[in-house]
Amino acid sequence: MVGTEFFGNFDLASAAIWLFWIFFAGLVYYLQTENMREGYPLVTDDGKESPNQGPFPVPKDKTFHLRDGRGDLVVPSGQRGDRADLALAQTSTAAGSPYVPTGDPMLDGVGPGSWAPRNDHPELDAHGHAKIKPLSMLDDFAVSSGTDPRGKAVVAADGEVVGRVTDMWVDVPEQYVRYLTVDLNPEGTGKTCLIPANFARIKSDRVSVKSLYGANFANVPGTKSDSEITLLEEEKIMAYYGGGTLYADPKRAEPQI
Template identity: 60%
Template sequence: MTEPFFGNFDLASLTLWLFWIFFALLIFYIQRENMREGYPLEDDDGKPSANQGMFPVPDDKVFKLPHGRGDKAVPSGQTPERADLPLEKTAAGNGFPFAPTGDPMADGVGPASWAPRRDIPELNGAGHPKIVPMASHEQFSVAAGRDPRGLPVKAGDGAIVGKITDMWIDEPEQMVRYLEFELDGEFGKGKRLVPLTMACIKSDCVKVRSIFGKHFAGVPQIASPHQVTLLEEDKICGYFAGGTLYASEERQEPVLG
């Protein structure tokens, strides 16, 4: 009498080994997919890192961007990092902070840093600019809270630098993202945007604590009065946030509790 084909074969062992092989391949695949941004690794000087890890960089994958914005191939087609920044090392090894060598707010470094995002506006699901001035959309109004339009803008040093002229709204989210203000002549000219999170709306003014009157002329401007691009947003937010540390030398000193 002949033995069955699997009579002396351990099916349980085969199943277990197949599971471990599948699990190892899954980890390998997921780890490579995780390396589509930020790889190959670089050191603090922007040179290829000596330790690239045990997994190879994946082959390019092409993503078709919505609303006719072309294709994006990663990891090779990543936006290049900013180069030749006015910074200097504070120590020889990697991982130590860099110190600004110029005007950090104007140079966009440290807390005032910005990323080289695409110079195009963020779009909503219909392919229209997502953040727009309220003045151009009559269907929106202030439903709660204080309307800041017409209020003066007070800098961190108490200087009155201009007045609020409009609010820029995130149309799909139906919330205010930026306040638009017109600068007085002695503090520059033209209109600027300030992130709502960096402004405090009071009964008699809008307080922008992070920067002083002398800094408002350097607030990054936008190219169009009807839309703000991703790059412009990053530069504006970086400028106001950086002033929290860099607006004065006193702010850069240690604070004793």
């Protein structure tokens, strides 16, 4: 009989099930530790390391070699010191008490205006080209349907006309408009800013932005280049408009009935 002399009384079925349980336990350990590459070590509300980190240790750093000569990235990001001293103050010493901004919440990266420290490089397509570019620099792109916002006035939430749309930034591979360029002073200075498309409502006679008031547009984060936008710049611009939904007017932070 096969295995009688070699295995003796060894139970192959028992060995198979035990090997499965060992493999399964190792898989759970591996997946859980890999899941801890962001957000760990855990911290308390005041930024100190939490006394309870869970049963699994933080994984060792892993190095990724980035494409297009952009160097290396070491993760987990939770060990890089991403958390900075935020401009927030706790309203009470009681655990769980809310925090309130102590500076300019729309620029300090807190609350709905929070942003992540992404790479300060443009997002690239599969061919290594910047994905998002101004429509004015794309000779083979044109507005084929919908309302063209170029030339329309931009109206803030308080009714102030802050400028006019002069260009659109297109996600080339997706063929989708991501940002609108606004000339904030058509009279002369040429100061511009970007409006994320999802914060703009394009109407027949104007472009409406409800998250900001007229005075807020002067501080919209800008871009280093007129032809590209980096991931970090996108984060800060989106966070500024997001923060405006709560912080543009103190009344917005009050209870709503």
